[in-house]
Amino acid sequence: MSDSLYSVDNQVHSFCSHDGRASINDQCARAVEIGLNEIGFTEHKDFDPFDPEVDYFDYDEYRAQIERARQLYGDVLDIRAGIEIDYQIWFEDKIASYLASHPFDFVLGSVHYIHRKMLMTDDYNRGRTRQIAYKDYFSAVKDSVKTGLFDVLAHLEYANRRGIAAWGPYDPAEFEDDLLGLFETTAQTPMALEINTAGLHQGLGITYPHPHTVRLFARAGGKRISIGSDSHHPDQLGHAYDYAANIAQDNGFSKVCTWHERALKEVPISS
């Protein structure tokens, strides 16, 4: 982590997520060790009643653990209590009512499934062409943005996690119209586009989204960037932060977003 960068990892999971592999305190200890200024926890919250993990997330337990971590690390680290919402259009109302009664510092909107089918699996791809498989995904992301429920457009192009294996190499130029349309809609909201480095530590070799897609976001008038490692284990925390910060800066974004009780603050990436 370069000393001159303001480093805030805005996508971090713990045992409060069904697939987390660290405690909140473990992640905070690692954050201090690698010199993060700020850590934003974003546990998974799901709403599909048929999902076996649907009730895994425990809001009160999460807030209690965040409070304990703030007591231990609060003088050296800003700790945010965020949430990663799995968005599917058919339970949009449930998301809205949940967020109305459960306060968070910030909220990520993520598309992992469309109508209960995980993106780019055989089940999802059946009956779709490559073009339609991606276009349907971008259209679902646009629906999520239009809800106005979220602060962050999280891991855009996450479809590539399985899409590249299923359909071959991905070039954002092929979907430029879809992406520009999505970003024009996003630019009318306060939402930030996340540069998520999980594609790098998952072996995909590219960020979510692709650096060229970040360029399209800038071209469409996009104003805000968030950076997240999607760390589920302390080894992944802050992964390739400098690289993500460079992608932002190369495309004219000089600030990174953070949120406290849903209030946005933009901090210069470099001092």
Ligand SMILES: [Zn+2]
């Ligand atoms: Zn996710």
